[in-house]
Amino acid sequence: MTGPRGTRAGRGRESTKEIVRQGSQFEGKHGAAVSAGVRAFFFHMPTEKTPMTQDDALKQLSHIARERAFDRHVGSDRLIQAGLDALIAGVESPSLAMLAGLLRSEEPDAPALFDQVLEELGLLFHPPADPRAAKWAMADWVAGQIADRTLDPALGTWLIWANIAEDLGYPEELEPLVHCAHNLDGWEESWGVSLDELNREAVEAAKHFLNKRSGAEAGS
Numbered sequence: 001m002t003g004p005r006g007t008r009a010g011r012g013r014e015s016t017k018e019i020v021r022q023g024s025q026f027e028g029k030h031g032a033a034v035s036a037g038v039r040a041f042f043f044h045m046p047t048e049k050t051p052m053t054q055d056d057a058l059k060q061l062s063h064i065a066r067e068r069a070f071d072r073h074v075g076s077d078r079l080i081q082a083g084l085d086a087l088i089a090g091v092e093s094p095s096l097a098m099l100a101g102l103l104r105s106e107e108p109d110a111p112a113l114f115d116q117v118l119e120e121l122g123l124l125f126h127p128p129a130d131p132r133a134a135k136w137a138m139a140d141w142v143a144g145q146i147a148d149r150t151l152d153p154a155l156g157t158w159l160i161w162a163n164i165a166e167d168l169g170y171p172e173e174l175e176p177l178v179h180c181a182h183n184l185d186g187w188e189e190s191w192g193v194s195l196d197e198l199n200r201e202a203v204e205a206a207k208h209f210l211n212k213r214s215g216a217e218a219g220s
Contacts, residue, residue, distance in 0.1 A: 057082075057089035058121070065118050065125045068111075070138050076102075076110035083117060093120045132168060139164045139174065140213060146177075146206035153202035157181035173212065176205040 052060070060082055068074050083099035099113040118124040127134040142159050145151035161181035165174040180202040187195055 052085050052089045054086075054089050054091055057086040057091050058123070061086060061091075061118065061121065062123050062125070064114075065123055066141055069125045069127045070134070070141075076107035079110040079114040080107070083114065086117075091121070093117050095120060135164050135168050140210065143177065143206040143209050146203060147210055149203065153180065153199040153206075154184040156206070157184060157202050173209060177202070177209060180205050 064074055064079070064082055080099060080102050083096055086093075087096050087100040095113055095116045099110065099117055102110055102113070115124065127137050139160055142151065142156050142164070146153050146156035157177050157180045160174060161178045165171070165178050168174065170178065180198065184195070184198050184202065187193075187198060
C-alpha cells in the first residue's frame with residue numbers, strides 16, 4: 001500500500017521554480033487545481049457580489065503590499081481597483097481618491113500612488129534586505145494565512161515548498177510544511193486518511209512553525 005511520502009522526495013524539485021515563474025501546470029496529480037489556486041492567491045479580484053467592509057479592503061491593500069514586496073508582479077489595473085474597493089468601503093486616505101480615479105492613460109502613476117496610500121494608512125511593508133531573511137519573512141506570511149485558514153492548506157504548503165524551502169536549502173524548520181505539501185499533492189484514497197485530516201495537519205504544522213519562530217525571536 002502506498003503511503004505519505006517523505007519530506008525529501010525528489011519529484012518536482014527541478015521544475016517548481018519554473019512553475020512559479022511561468023505559471024505552468026504543476027506536475028502533481030492535483031496540478032490543475034494547485035495552478036489555479038496559485039493564480040487565485042496572487043491575483044484575486046473581488047467581485048460585485050461580495051462588497052467589502054473597511055477591514056476587508058484594508059486586508060486587501062495589506063495583502064497586495066506584501067505581494068509587491070515579495071517581488072510578485074501586480075498590475076496597475078489591480079492597484080487602481082484595490083483603491084476603488086477601499087474608497088467604496090469607506091476607507092479614508094488623502095491619496096486614495098486619486099488612486100481610485102486614475103484613467104487608463106494614467107495607469108503608470110498607480111504604483112507610486114498606491115505606495116503613498118499605504119504610507120498614509122500605515123500599511124507600507126518592507127521585507128528584510130537580506131534575501132534569505134526575506135524568504136523567511138515570506139514563509140511567516142504564508143504560514144500565518146494557513147494557520148488562520150484564510151489560505152487553502154494545499155496551496156499554502158505548496159507555495160512554501162516551491163517558492164521558499166527550495167531556495168533556503170530545505171531547512172529543518174520547514175520540513176513539516178514541505179511534508180504536508182507532498183502529502184496533499186500526492187494523496188490517494190488507498191492511504192486510509194482523508195484530505196480533511198491532511199489539511200488539519202497542515203494547519204497544525206503552520207501553527208507550530210509560527211510558534212517556534214515567535215519563541216526563537218523572543219529568545220534572541
